[in-house]
Amino acid sequence: MSLEIVGLLIFILLLAIALLLFVNLNRYRQQQTKKMMLDTYELILDQVDAYIYLKDTQCKYVYANQLTLDYFGVTLEKLKGTSDSDYFPANVVDILHVNDTKVLNSQSKLSDDIIVDTPASLIVYHEVKQPLYNHKGTLIGLIGISTDITAAYHLRSKLERLANTDPLTGLFNRRSFTSFCEHEFFRATRYFQPFSLMIIDIDLFKKVNDTYGHLVGDEVIKRVANICNEHVREADVLARIGGEEFAILLPDTDIDSAYVLAERLREAQQQYEEQKTPSITISIGVATLRSQDKAFLEIFKRADKALYSSKNVGRNSVNVA
Numbered sequence: 001m002s003l004e005i006v007g008l009l010i011f012i013l014l015l016a017i018a019l020l021l022f023v024n025l026n027r028y029r030q031q032q033t034k035k036m037m038l039d040t041y042e043l044i045l046d047q048v049d050a051y052i053y054l055k056d057t058q059c060k061y062v063y064a065n066q067l068t069l070d071y072f073g074v075t076l077e078k079l080k081g082t083s084d085s086d087y088f089p090a091n092v093v094d095i096l097h098v099n100d101t102k103v104l105n106s107q108s109k110l111s112d113d114i115i116v117d118t119p120a121s122l123i124v125y126h127e128v129k130q131p132l133y134n135h136k137g138t139l140i141g142l143i144g145i146s147t148d149i150t151a152a153y154h155l156r157s158k159l160e161r162l163a164n165t166d167p168l169t170g171l172f173n174r175r176s177f178t179s180f181c182e183h184e185f186f187r188a189t190r191y192f193q194p195f196s197l198m199i200i201d202i203d204l205f206k207k208v209n210d211t212y213g214h215l216v217g218d219e220v221i222k223r224v225a226n227i228c229n230e231h232v233r234e235a236d237v238l239a240r241i242g243g244e245e246f247a248i249l250l251p252d253t254d255i256d257s258a259y260v261l262a263e264r265l266r267e268a269q270q271q272y273e274e275q276k277t278p279s280i281t282i283s284i285g286v287a288t289l290r291s292q293d294k295a296f297l298e299i300f301k302r303a304d305k306a307l308y309s310s311k312n313v314g315r316n317s318v319n320v321a
């Protein structure tokens, strides 16, 4: 072999080595860039104030960001292959599993509020879950993002309570009472069950205010609210529906039983007031659901008419319409 050929072969070999090095270096650079990008994404996900996680199609965890890992008290390695039953109480696991299955089966997005109520705490999460696909478009699991909405939940509950209750007595107000009654009207008519209604009014209350002042009047209102409260059963709904006017919704109660309850309440109030100054009495109107009633308002109007009759016969009495 001539010297030129050997030289040429060495040159080709060196060129091939250089090319190989170049390709490998490029591949290495690409891998490094990819790793840096992944590290950056992980860093970002770990700093997001939300629980982010991936589950496979068997609902087993494959990834979770740092906030989730801290909450579960595990490392990423330990998390892999575990499921919700390792971290949540049984009732919560059931709900989470239903949601996961829905997302995987329907392959569509789902959002829900989850209440995790344990003896130690009550935490509310808003979770959004959606199916996860690989590059080929095959379903490989789901991605979930949960945010802690406990503070908003408490605020919403408080606002709801404020909107539905009377501040003086803590009883339901007229608005919420009406909605309970309308619901009960449809339930009772649908299942052919009885229900009755009592409207209770403090007698000559204007005189109490005029003689003793509004603060004493308010105390009297609270007294009546307390006596009513002591006489209602668990299923009954007691509300303050006006200034000195109360109402009790009595599910599964016919007119005779409602009358007996109303008489008992009137007597109890009278007895309680014997030693009080001012000493008040109450009048009550009672009505019950009739087959021809088309709306709750018809029962309410009859109970109001019965109350009017109680006032007309000299107050401190119960009447039925």
Ligand SMILES: Nc1nc2c(ncn2[C@@H]2O[C@H](COP(=O)(O)OP(=O)(O)OP(=O)(O)O)[C@@H](O)[C@H]2O)c(=O)[nH]1
Binding pocket: 168, 201, 202, 203, 204, 205, 206, 207, 209, 213, 214, 215, 216, 217, 218, 221, 242, 243, 244, 311, 315
């Ligand atoms: N203290 C107090 N008084 C109230 C409140 N809401 C309404 N009232 C008063 O309740 C009184 C109701 O008076 P009326 O409707 O004339 O009835 P009444 O004096 O009870 O007479 P009868 O119902 O016919 O027995 C009015 O003086 C109202 O100002 C309240 O929250 N606190």
